Amino acid sequence: MRSGKRQPSEQLLSLLRADGLAARCDLDRCLPLVRTLASELPDFDSVWLDAMVRLRQLTPWQASQLQQTPPGVLSVGRFLLCEQLGEHSLLAIDRRSGSRFVLAKISNADTPASSGLRTSTQELLDRLQTLQPRRPAGCILPAELAEDSHGRLWLASPHAGNWSFDDLVIRGGRLPWQAVTEIGRELLHCLAWFEQSGLTHGNLTASSVRLCPNGQIALTAAFARRLRRPGISIGQQLTLRDCDGIAPELSESTRHPDRRSELYALGCLLWQLLAGRPVVISADPVRRLISQREHDISDIRTLVPECPESLARCIQMMTRRLPELRPDSAADLLRLWPPAPHGVSALRRIVKALPESRTAVVQLPASAALPQTLPARLIRRAAWPAAALAALTGLAITVSRSETPLIPLTSMTWHDLLDPASPTVPDKTSAADPAVTATVALHDMPQPDADGIIRLLPGHTYRPRDLRVPGRLTIECMGPVGAEVKIPANGQWIVAAATVELRGLQLHRDSGQPIPETPRQLVAVQCQSLLLRNCHIQSPAASDDCSGLAWFRPAGQPGIIELQNCVFAGGGYGISCNHPPRRLQLENVLLACRGGGLLLEFGLADSADWQATLKNVTQRFGFSLLDAIVHPDGPQKLELRIASQDCVYQPRMAVARIRPPGNWKPADMQIRFQTDSGHPAIVNPAAESAVYIDRSLNQTVALPAASLPDNMLLFVDSTFADAEQQNFRTPWEASMLLDFDGPKLSQQLPGITAEHLPAKPEADYFTN
Numbered sequence: 001m002r003s004g005k006r007q008p009s010e011q012l013l014s015l016l017r018a019d020g021l022a023a024r025c026d027l028d029r030c031l032p033l034v035r036t037l038a039s040e041l042p043d044f045d046s047v048w049l050d051a052m053v054r055l056r057q058l059t060p061w062q063a064s065q066l067q068q069t070p071p072g073v074l075s076v077g078r079f080l081l082c083e084q085l086g087e088h089s090l091l092a093i094d095r096r097s098g099s100r101f102v103l104a105k106i107s108n109a110d111t112p113a114s115s116g117l118r119t120s121t122q123e124l125l126d127r128l129q130t131l132q133p134r135r136p137a138g139c140i141l142p143a144e145l146a147e148d149s150h151g152r153l154w155l156a157s158p159h160a161g162n163w164s165f166d167d168l169v170i171r172g173g174r175l176p177w178q179a180v181t182e183i184g185r186e187l188l189h190c191l192a193w194f195e196q197s198g199l200t201h202g203n204l205t206a207s208s209v210r211l212c213p214n215g216q217i218a219l220t221a222a223f224a225r226r227l228r229r230p231g232i233s234i235g236q237q238l239t240l241r242d243c244d245g246i247a248p249e250l251s252e253s254t255r256h257p258d259r260r261s262e263l264y265a266l267g268c269l270l271w272q273l274l275a276g277r278p279v280v281i282s283a284d285p286v287r288r289l290i291s292q293r294e295h296d297i298s299d300i301r302t303l304v305p306e307c308p309e310s311l312a313r314c315i316q317m318m319t320r321r322l323p324e325l326r327p328d329s330a331a332d333l334l335r336l337w338p339p340a341p342h343g344v345s346a347l348r349r350i351v352k353a354l355p356e357s358r359t360a361v362v363q364l365p366a367s368a369a370l371p372q373t374l375p376a377r378l379i380r381r382a383a384w385p386a387a388a389l390a391a392l393t394g395l396a397i398t399v400s401r402s403e404t405p406l407i408p409l410t411s412m413t414w415h416d417l418l419d420p421a422s423p424t425v426p427d428k429t430s431a432a433d434p435a436v437t438a439t440v441a442l443h444d445m446p447q448p449d450a451d452g453i454i455r456l457l458p459g460h461t462y463r464p465r466d467l468r469v470p471g472r473l474t475i476e477c478m479g480p481v482g483a484e485v486k487i488p489a490n491g492q493w494i495v496a497a498a499t500v501e502l503r504g505l506q507l508h509r510d511s512g513q514p515i516p517e518t519p520r521q522l523v524a525v526q527c528q529s530l531l532l533r534n535c536h537i538q539s540p541a542a543s544d545d546c547s548g549l550a551w552f553r554p555a556g557q558p559g560i561i562e563l564q565n566c567v568f569a570g571g572g573y574g575i576s577c578n579h580p581p582r583r584l585q586l587e588n589v590l591l592a593c594r595g596g597g598l599l600l601e602f603g604l605a606d607s608a609d610w611q612a613t614l615k616n617v618t619q620r621f622g623f624s625l626l627d628a629i630v631h632p633d634g635p636q637k638l639e640l641r642i643a644s645q646d647c648v649y650q651p652r653m654a655v656a657r658i659r660p661p662g663n664w665k666p667a668d669m670q671i672r673f674q675t676d677s678g679h680p681a682i683v684n685p686a687a688e689s690a691v692y693i694d695r696s697l698n699q700t701v702a703l704p705a706a707s708l709p710d711n712m713l714l715f716v717d718s719t720f721a722d723a724e725q726q727n728f729r730t731p732w733e734a735s736m737l738l739d740f741d742g743p744k745l746s747q748q749l750p751g752i753t754a755e756h757l758p759a760k761p762e763a764d765y766f767t768n
Contacts, residue, residue, distance in 0.1 A: 174276030182343025267318025521550035
């Protein structure tokens with residue numbers, strides 16, 4: 001037992017002192033918060049770590065490392081590790097200077113580094129020292145070789161900070177051709193320097209190219225990838241990340257990267273920035289490499305018609321599958337490179353549209369600078385057999401939320417932001433114009449413009465038109481009040497494109513008596529990627545077999561569905577999918593349909609392993625959150641993973657329901673309810689975790705505990721706003737969680753954030 005004075009355990013104290021993470025004055029500063037968090041309970045080490053994270057004395061990643069058994073490594077030589085940046089890279093602080101560095105791992109603990117690797121890496125670093133004065137300003141090179149206590153080698157490079165283009169494409173979509181032209185010009189200058197120096201970068205991907213605050217480009221992560229893995233071979237260990245920037249001639253061969261393979265990687269990068277997606281859409285890395293080896297990359301103008309012919313031809317030259325057909329060097333290509341009108345200003349406008357850098361720093365007592373804005377996630381695997389046990393042990397570490405918004409940064413894409421014809425922010429005065437808000441006329445939906453965009457006016461009502469376009473399609477309303485799309489009583493809205501984005505729309509079916517031939521979905525969408533922002537989809541309240549939105553996967557495409565700040569209400573299901581998408585992400589979504597939230601069908605060639613990520617999702621009134629139907633020609637078993645962060649599920653029957661083929665046993669089905677935060681998902685205590693249809697009994701049966709590992713669900717009674725309040729600004733506020741009978745790991749209750757959901761619905765959308 002500890003003494004009456006609150007203090008961390010001796011083990012934790014020794015770990016903190018060994019890495020210089022906290023002095024006595026730091027612990028004294030934490031003491032008032034520890035007393036508040038622990039109250040009458042013992043001050044477990046987890047409480048101290050929680051307090052240190054809240055007071056910015058530790059990063060969440062450092063706290064998680066200290067809780068591991070045995071504790072993880074927090075120091076590499078003179079570098080203090082702070083945050084995980086990628087699979088093989090960490091953010092670190094130089095204890096001497098306080099500068100930030102990126103440590104890239106080039107050898108593993110289970111395969112100790114050979115003396116040859118140490119020698120060759122050190123020779124490379126010595127050579128770079130002599131070349132440093134002549135390098136381009138945007139080329140960030142490794143400066144030092146470091147080794148940790150487990151014998152792993154790390155390359156230390158100055159931290160370029162700011163934003164990678166991998167992040168920017170996810171946040172705002174494809175970039176305008178002016179900006180991409182300037183990016184290509186700057187990267188070609190870097191490649192020309194590498195060629196003159198007799199070197200190859202080896203990792204020219206969207207994640208290694210970063211945008212600086214002055215609008216300039218920084219090329220990072222040089223050499224580490226090739227040092228860690230000299231060759232690429234097709235096998236089971238191959239990942240999609242390994243395929244990025246790999247020229248066809250480098251796969252399954254002993255050929256080393258050269259200047260032509262570097263140009264191929266640059267061409268694929270520029271193609272991706274222009275199109276907003278990889279050059280080959282495939283969830284199978286082997287298929288992706290084979291496709292690039294057998295076919296040239298398609299002309300970028302098929303997806304981006306506004307791309308100038310000169311830029312499109314240069315990208316085509318770089319991405320030819322035969323290296324002999326590519327330009328001989330970056331210097332030769334620079335002479336052919338088209339001018340970039342307003343390219344630098346376009347990049348600077350992107351910088352201005354971004355939030356503050358995630359690498360803002362705060363000074364710590366130990367003279368180390370740590371990131372102030374960090375991801376608000378600390379994944380903890382722990383069972384929740386009883387809420388009381390969790391409250392007593394206090395094992396969870398609650399981390400403050402990052403203030404940096406995720407996708408999208410704004411309600412406009414990068415192309416919209418940089419289009420001189422459109423303002424950089426939505427025109428708020430248009431929504432207040434009585435001529436706009438008071439109209440009741442039914443307008444015809446316009447055709448897409450040259451960029452594949454249909455812009456609707458706030459407060460207007462439109463009759464839909466079926467749309468089938470080959471590339472990207474965006475239908476948006478930028479005002480504070482959404483545009484209404486009224487679908488005929490016995491019809492549906494059909495939308496087909498490579499990528500579909502719907503923003504600021506309110507969709508519902510016109511009043512009328514349905515007939516037997518009425519489609520079973522309000523909106524039918526066929527696309528590779530579907531993104532919904534600030535949309536309200538109201539399926540017919542009288543129909544239990546009608547989905548609000550039905551997604552149909554194109555043949556051979558993995559599929560991506562992302563929903564943010566959306567509402568699905570009425571009868572039937574909110575969303576149905578004829579095949580499971582490879583990625584399904586819901587953020588701040590209210591599922592208030594009488595039938596259920598999601599319906600997935602698993603058929604031929606569908607993977608048995610599927611995952612969904614849900615954040616601030618509330619599901620009410622339906623029988624289940626997720627229904628999965630496995631057809632006889634589908635997978636032979638099923639493993640579902642539902643990762644929840646601050647979610648509330650109130651199903652009448654079960655969180656998940658499965659209809660398997662007749663010969664399946666419970667062992668063939670596995671569902672993992674995981675959490676991306678300390679809070680488990682809050683569930684109605686009268687519901688089951690998961691049930692399946694037993695064909696022999698012809699009834700639903702609860703899945704056994706063996707099929708429910710990582711069951712991070714908290715079954716407690718919950719109180720919603722509609723139980724205690726009467727007047728709401730919007731109906732969505734009625735589904736806000738006010739309280740629940742369980743441990744509160746943060747002041748913010750789980751569930752939806754009502755003020756971010758679509759405004760001013762005009763009907764009774766809840767049909768209980």
